[in-house]
Amino acid sequence: MEFKKQFYDLLTRRRSIRKYKNTPIDKEIIERILNGAMQAPSGKNRQNWRFIVLSGNKKNEYLLYSQMAWQKLSPILKTRLKPSLYEFTERFFYTLGDAPVIIFCYSHNSPDEKHLTNVGSVYMAAENINLAAFAEGLGCCTMGAPLEIKTQVDQFLGVTEWPEYKKGELELLCAITLGYPDHEPPKAPRVTESRVTFLE
Ligand SMILES: Cc1cc2nc3c(=O)[nH]c(=O)nc-3n(C[C@H](O)[C@H](O)[C@H](O)COP(=O)(O)O)c2cc1C
Numbered sequence: 275m276e277f278k279k280q281f282y283d284l285l286t287r288r289r290s291i292r293k294y295k296n297t298p299i300d301k302e303i304i305e306r307i308l309n310g311a312m313q314a315p316s317g318k319n320r321q322n323w324r325f326i327v328l329s330g331n332k333k334n335e336y337l338l339y340s341q342m343a344w345q346k347l348s349p350i351l352k353t354r355l356k357p358s359l360y361e362f363t364e365r366f367f368y369t370l371g372d373a374p375v376i377i378f379c380y381s382h383n384s385p386d387e388k389h390l391t392n393v394g395s396v397y398m399a400a401e402n403i404n405l406a407a408f409a410e411g412l413g414c415c416t417m418g419a420p421l422e423i424k425t426q427v428d429q430f431l432g433v434t435e436w437p438e439y440k441k442g443e444l445e446l447l448c449a450i451t452l453g454y455p456d457h458e459p460p461k462a463p464r465v466t467e468s469r470v471t472f473l474e
Contacts, residue, residue, distance in 0.1 A: 282319075283326060284405060284409060286461075287381070287408070288404055288405060288408040289413075289425070289459055289461055289462065290413075290414070290415040290416070290459070290462075291371070291413025291414060291453070291455045291457070291459070292362070292363075292366045292371045292415050292451075292457070292459070293327065293366075293371045293372070293455070293456040293457040294371045294373045294374065294413065294451070294453030294454060294455065294456050295372075295453065295454040295455070295456045296371050296372055296374065296444075297370075297374070297453070297454045298329075298374050299329075299374055299375055299412065299452065299453065299454075303410055304327060304356065304375060304452075305401055306406070306410070307376075307406040307407055307410060307412075307452075308322070308325055308327075308403070310402050310403070310406035310473070311323065311325070311399040311400070311402045311403045312399060312402075313402060314395070314398035314399040314401070314402045315395070315398055316395035316396075316398065316399075317387055317388070317391035317392065317394070317395050318387065318391075320382075320384060320387065320392075320395065321395075322381050322382045322383065322387075322392055322395055323379060323380070323381065323382075323395065323396045323399045324379075324380040324382055324444070325378065325379060326375075326377070326378040326433070327375060327377050327378075328375065328376045328377075328378065328431075329375045329376075333373075333374070333375065333376055335430070336370075336376060336430065337369065337370060337425060339423060339427055340367050340368070340370055340420075341367060341368055341429055342422075342423050342426065343363060343367065343419040343420055343422040343423050344367035344368065344419075345420040347367075347419060347422060348364065352419055353365060355464075359392055359457070364366065364379075366415075367419065370428065370451050371415070371451060371453070372453070372456075373415075373451035373452055373453040374448050374452070374453050375451075375452040375453060376450065376451050376452065377403065377449065377450045377452060378420070378427070378431060378446060378448075378449050379396050379399065379400050379403075379446075379447050379448050379449070379450065380433065380444055380445060380447065381393060381395070381396045381444070381445045381447055382438050382443055382444055382445050383443045383444070383445055384443070385443075392445075393445075393447060396447050397447065397448075399417070400416055400448055400450060403452075404416060404450070404451055407452055411454070412452055412453065412454055412455070412464050413430050413452075413453065413454070413455035414450050414451055414452045414453075415450065415451045416438070416449075416450050417448060417449045417450070417451065418448055419449075420446060420448070420449045421446065421447075421448075421455065424446050427446055428446060433446075436471055459472070
């Protein structure tokens with residue numbers, strides 16, 4: 275397949291995975307994915323992303339925090355999701371789909387940079403993680419849920435001891451679960467109408 279077709283195929287076929295096989299991921303693969311993440315563009319090329327990779331016992335301990343985030347989110351989701359999807363989502367938050375790895379994405383914010391530029395730069399890298407994971411035959415799910423219990427997560431990960439955190443410059447932006455997919459979810463539909471305006 276030609277490169278262009280393969281590339282767009284990657285963008286269209288990627289989807290969020292919320293159930294994983296209990297196969298561990300080689301460290302080499304994780305490093306390759308994170309190296310891919312760090313090829314992303316960033317405001318003033320500050321490369322302000324900081325990643326914390328959790329596996330093993332520390333990952334298992336995090337499940338308690340994911341459950342805490344669920345307690346905060348479940349009332350609103352109960353009104354928004356149909357019962358079967360609500361139950362699936364609840365299971366996902368309790369187990370994180372048995373993902374063997376979770377990557378926490380932080381921004382080292384600069385007072386000289388616009389906040390949205392700091393945030394956007396890290397999300398550029400997060401999207402690279404999503405695409406690189408797919409290219410590796412892995413699946414992932416970007417999660418804003420940890421932001422519900424941001425300070426507890428910061429303490430659990432130990433970043434509260436970092437000098438940049440003490441200066442108020444380190445900000446958790448999302449977590450990304452990572453593992454070999456154990457389901458094939460349908461493609462979440464995309465609306466392309468009324469999303470783009472061309473001016474000339
Ligand atoms: C910033 C961001 C935060 C998200 N937070 C969550 C989350 O907390 N829990 C979850 O299950 N999915 C989360 N998602 C995944 C979205 O639900 C998913 O990307 C969307 O439904 C489209 O599906 P797709 O990724 O399969 O194309 C998040 C995605 C993004 C980009």
